[in-house]
Amino acid sequence: MESSRKQLVLVGNGMAGVRAIEHLLKLAPDKYDITIFGAEPHPNYNRIMLSSVLAGGADLSEIVLNDDEWYESHHITLHKGHTVTEIDTRNKVVISDGGILADYDELILATGSNPFMLPIPGADKEGVIAFRDIKDCETMMETSRTYRNAVVIGGGLLGLEAARGLLHLGMNVSVVHIHDYIMERQLDREAALMLQRELEAQGMQFLLKKQSEAILGHKRVKSLLFADGTSADADLIVMAVGIRPNTALAEKSGLSVGRGVLVNDYLETNVPNVYAIGECAEHRGIAYGLVAPLYEQGAVLAKRLAGAETNGYEGSVTSTKLKVSGVDVFSAGRYEEPAGSRALRYQDEIDGVYKKLVIEDDKLIGAVLFGDTADGPQLFSLIKSGESIKGQEKSLLLGLQGGAGMAKASPASRLQAMADDEIICGCNGVSKGAIAQAITEGGCNSVLQIKACTKASASCGGCKPLVEGLLELYAGDSAVQVKEGICGCTSLGRDEIVAEIKRMELKTVKEVMNVLGWNTEEGCSKCRPSLNYYLGMLWPEEYRDEKESRITNERYHANIQKDGTYSVVPRIYGGVTSPAELKKIAEVAEKFDVPMVKFTGGQRLDLLGVQKKDLPKIWEELDMPSGHAYGKTLRTVKTCVGSTFCRFGTQDSIAMGIRLEREFERLNTPAKVKLAVSGCPRNCAEATIKDFGVVAIDGGWELHVGGNGGVHVRATDLLCVVRTEDEVVEWARAFLQYYRENASWNERTSNWVERVGLDSIKEALADPDERTALGERIGTALSVMTDPWKQIVNDKDLRKNFEPIAEEQDRISGGVTA
Ligand SMILES: Cc1cc2nc3c(=O)[nH]c(=O)nc-3n(C[C@H](O)[C@H](O)[C@H](O)COP(=O)(O)OP(=O)(O)OC[C@H]3O[C@@H](n4cnc5c(N)ncnc54)[C@H](O)[C@@H]3O)c2cc1C
Numbered sequence: 001m002e003s004s005r006k007q008l009v010l011v012g013n014g015m016a017g018v019r020a021i022e023h024l025l026k027l028a029p030d031k032y033d034i035t036i037f038g039a040e041p042h043p044n045y046n047r048i049m050l051s052s053v054l055a056g057g058a059d060l061s062e063i064v065l066n067d068d069e070w071y072e073s074h075h076i077t078l079h080k081g082h083t084v085t086e087i088d089t090r091n092k093v094v095i096s097d098g099g100i101l102a103d104y105d106e107l108i109l110a111t112g113s114n115p116f117m118l119p120i121p122g123a124d125k126e127g128v129i130a131f132r133d134i135k136d137c138e139t140m141m142e143t144s145r146t147y148r149n150a151v152v153i154g155g156g157l158l159g160l161e162a163a164r165g166l167l168h169l170g171m172n173v174s175v176v177h178i179h180d181y182i183m184e185r186q187l188d189r190e191a192a193l194m195l196q197r198e199l200e201a202q203g204m205q206f207l208l209k210k211q212s213e214a215i216l217g218h219k220r221v222k223s224l225l226f227a228d229g230t231s232a233d234a235d236l237i238v239m240a241v242g243i244r245p246n247t248a249l250a251e252k253s254g255l256s257v258g259r260g261v262l263v264n265d266y267l268e269t270n271v272p273n274v275y276a277i278g279e280c281a282e283h284r285g286i287a288y289g290l291v292a293p294l295y296e297q298g299a300v301l302a303k304r305l306a307g308a309e310t311n312g313y314e315g316s317v318t319s320t321k322l323k324v325s326g327v328d329v330f331s332a333g334r335y336e337e338p339a340g341s342r343a344l345r346y347q348d349e350i351d352g353v354y355k356k357l358v359i360e361d362d363k364l365i366g367a368v369l370f371g372d373t374a375d376g377p378q379l380f381s382l383i384k385s386g387e388s389i390k391g392q393e394k395s396l397l398l399g400l401q402g403g404a405g406m407a408k409a410s411p412a413s414r415l416q417a418m419a420d421d422e423i424i425c426g427c428n429g430v431s432k433g434a435i436a437q438a439i440t441e442g443g444c445n446s447v448l449q450i451k452a453c454t455k456a457s458a459s460c461g462g463c464k465p466l467v468e469g470l471l472e473l474y475a476g477d478s479a480v481q482v483k484e485g486i487c488g489c490t491s492l493g494r495d496e497i498v499a500e501i502k503r504m505e506l507k508t509v510k511e512v513m514n515v516l517g518w519n520t521e522e523g524c525s526k527c528r529p530s531l532n533y534y535l536g537m538l539w540p541e542e543y544r545d546e547k548e549s550r551i552t553n554e555r556y557h558a559n560i561q562k563d564g565t566y567s568v569v570p571r572i573y574g575g576v577t578s579p580a581e582l583k584k585i586a587e588v589a590e591k592f593d594v595p596m597v598k599f600t601g602g603q604r605l606d607l608l609g610v611q612k613k614d615l616p617k618i619w620e621e622l623d624m625p626s627g628h629a630y631g632k633t634l635r636t637v638k639t640c641v642g643s644t645f646c647r648f649g650t651q652d653s654i655a656m657g658i659r660l661e662r663e664f665e666r667l668n669t670p671a672k673v674k675l676a677v678s679g680c681p682r683n684c685a686e687a688t689i690k691d692f693g694v695v696a697i698d699g700g701w702e703l704h705v706g707g708n709g710g711v712h713v714r715a716t717d718l719l720c721v722v723r724t725e726d727e728v729v730e731w732a733r734a735f736l737q738y739y740r741e742n743a744s745w746n747e748r749t750s751n752w753v754e755r756v757g758l759d760s761i762k763e764a765l766a767d768p769d770e771r772t773a774l775g776e777r778i779g780t781a782l783s784v785m786t787d788p789w790k791q792i793v794n795d796k797d798l799r800k801n802f803e804p805i806a807e808e809q810d811r812i813s814g815g816v817t818a
């Protein structure tokens with residue numbers, strides 16, 4: 001039987017197009033058979049969040065907006081990885097590069113934009129990319145593992161967010177900008193200079209007034225040459241110099257195209273039954289590059305397609321917020337003072353606050369805020385409403401005040417006066433009405449619940465003050481301040497989870513998720529390994545470790561390398577080996593054709609480039625304990641030669657190091673733990689950048705904690721000075737157990753010590769009874785830990801996990817990666 005539904009085809013599986021479909025499904029769920037083509041091999045994801053992924057604030061798996069199941073459950077045919085190459089508007093059919101044909105009654109084009117790539121010589125070299133999609137994000141993360149110098153061309157929103165992410169990844173980052181100050185499309189000079197200073201303090205370098213002329217290098221980029229003859233070293237160049245609406249398909253198909261595909265207030269193009277929305281569309285001369293207007297367009301188009309009444313789309317006023325942690329920047333409307341306007345400025349160089357309001361005919365037409373952006377959402381709503389702010393200008397500049405009238409009103413009465421369809425969360429297109437409904441009818445009583453229910457505040461976070469205001473307005477006393485959850489699956493923080501696991505004696509990951517009301521069925525790559533760790537830490541003797549909740553390296557007890565091979569690092573206590581041991585390692589390396597044998601920074605031998613299938617055989621032949629170079633556990637104890645051989649040495653650092661390594665090998669810890677022992681204050685073993693560092697002094701030992709030699713170098717804090725080797729071990733046991741019991745999963749001691757403060761740790765460990773109790777608990781944990789490779793080598797079933805077929809199954813079923 002032929003379907004009575006009309007055929008709707010969407011080209012472009014991105015934020016604007018899919019949002020329109022979501023609206024349509026609510027308005028007219030049965031009207032259309034829907035087919036979506038998407039050039040990217042992913043379901044619809046939140047492009048905005050790519051900046052957060054790069055900066056370490058989110059995982060790629062967390063940014064999916066509509067997963068494959070969503071398409072299936074709404075009977076949408078999704079062609080992922082298919083680019084539509086032709087539209088036959090006469091016969092109403094589209095054709096993809098893979099040869100798929102789809103008839104349409106109505107067709108939506110939502111093809112987004114292409115990043116603009118400067119057409120300079122060398123722009124096609126390896127290492128020159130844009131920042132637009134998941135692939136670019138992955139390339140940057142991958143590149144940062146091998147290369148040092150990154151150059152971002154373009155000091156706009158995208159360029160600065162990319163630069164911040166690359167800094168987080170440990171690269172040296174220079175931002176090249178063509179003007180004499182950054183973000184000139186959103187900020188005035190004063191705000192831009194304050195921003196630049198702040199970003200420089202974070203480690204970013206700026207090359208201003210630079211015209212890029214050529215990219216040099218053989219196959220891969222080596223440097224960027226400027227018109228003034230100077231150059232910058234570059235292993236990676238990210239171009240962030242603006243975007244161009246992606247109109248090629250529309251143009252080829254005979255649609256009218258200006259800067260974007262031309263549309264009227266109903267998002268109709270010049271060809272009947274063909275619509276365009278999102279960044280590819282041009283409406284009243286504007287092609288937008290932010291999501292809020294695209295969502296507004298999507299809502300109008302959905303009404304049009306559903307046959308519901310709509311006044312059409314009349315254009316949008318936009319606001320932006322830079323998503324860089326530690327920096328608050330907000331800009332809305334006209335910031336550049338057009339003729340006939342007046343500006344009010346407030347600048348506080350001590351606290352780093354700058355505010356500027358632009359006023360025309362007694363109306364607020366623009367605002368720039370730096371350092372204190374709390375009033376941003378309210379100022380933005382005044383800009384949009386166009387109401388008079390006469391007499392209120394100064395109070396608005398210095399902070400919103402109470403009184404009569406909208407401009408003077410308190411935030412609560414201001415929110416009350418807003419229309420229900422006014423958008424509160426621009427990033428996710430959530431209206432005041434939708435949030436109010438979630439609170440009054442949906443029972444949400446915290447910002448986190450509103451986020452889970454409506455997506456408001458889930459992206460840039462700029463609307464959070466408004467969401468909090470609405471919560472206060474509608475939930476009153478029942479509103480609860482909930483701390484940020486450990487991930488998007490729960491609103492509970494680490495301490496609450498650990499306390500509840502203990503109180504209710506929860507014993508499995510699944511049980512914790514069920515009992516504590518997880519909002520996802522399977523959890524995610526953040527909460528699953530965390531829960532696995534907390535359960536193992538709390539119930540060392542009973543808990544059965546869940547392999548599937550471990551990160552990939554821990555599941556295979558080996559570090560996966562960039563080419564998909566693995567590494568083997570046998571344990572060499574204290575870094576002291578013997579000719580016989582070296583011979584054995586050499587023979588194994590030769591026998592299995594190991595491409596590289598290398599000393600690690602922690603004084604161990606690393607066999608690199610090993611195939612997964614060979615891992616059990618290599619470990620069997622080595623017959624040495626695992627060096628645990630892959631896990632969140634004790635890695636190595638680095639030692640100097642100490643008093644046995646060194647003329648400066650006051651104590652036997654080698655013996656101390658070996659003792660500590662034998663004591664704590666295999667210990668599960670929240671994050672990796674590195675130790676070192678130096679035989680005198682010259683500190684050749686670099687103990688003061690380790691998680692637990694021991695430095696010999698005359699008549700005793702200094703114990704140092706919380707050091708880190710990685711991306712964010714941190715020198716240790718002195719915990720205490722002790723006299724004997726036994727005391728060193730006693731304090732090490734107490735410190736490590738206290739860390740195990742109180743830090744969050746994946747939190748290095750350096751971050752933990754900073755967070756909780758050294759004094760609180762000293763206080764907790766000061767009491768000898770408490771140290772003994774902690775020592776006993778770590779003893780229990782250590783007593784149940786076994787060598788993983790001994791176990792695998794002797795277990796036929798476990799060995800099967802390393803066979804190629806298991807590998808393929810694992811790839812298909814997916815797992816946690818980190
Ligand atoms: C890193 C980054 C951070 C950002 N941050 C913010 C922010 O904080 N706030 C904000 O408001 N905006 C932000 N933006 C901009 C925002 O992401 C875009 O405005 C928005 O994604 C545009 O939506 P769209 O659907 O029009 O285009 P897109 O999301 O780009 O979707 C278009 C899709 O169509 C596909 N496509 C193109 N041609 C074809 C074809 N012929 N056949 C099939 N598929 C095709 C493309 O592959 C793409 O997947 C950011 C953008 C980036 C890159």
Ligand SMILES: NC(=O)c1ccc[n+]([C@@H]2O[C@H](COP(=O)([O-])OP(=O)(O)OC[C@H]3O[C@@H](n4cnc5c(N)ncnc54)[C@H](O)[C@@H]3O)[C@@H](O)[C@H]2O)c1
Pocket residue numbers: 118153154155156157158159161176177178179182183184185210211212240241242243288289290320321322323
């Ligand atoms: N937080 C946010 O809202 C956010 C974040 C990222 C991206 N975006 C959006 O994504 C789109 C792309 O962002 P964008 O920053 O690339 O675009 P943009 O057009 O806003 O900024 C590009 C910047 O590059 C500079 N530039 C141009 N040519 C240059 C050259 N040859 N050398 C050096 N600098 C040069 C420009 O002066 C400008 O400041 C925009 O629509 C933006 O709004 C928004």
Ligand code: SF4
Pocket residue numbers: 640641642643646647648649650653678679680681682683684685
């Ligand atoms: S730390 Fe002191 S004892 Fe150890 S090698 Fe250096 S100088 Fe010698």
Ligand code: FES
Pocket residue numbers: 424425426427428456457458459460461462463464
């Ligand atoms: S405005 Fe960005 S998350 Fe709401």
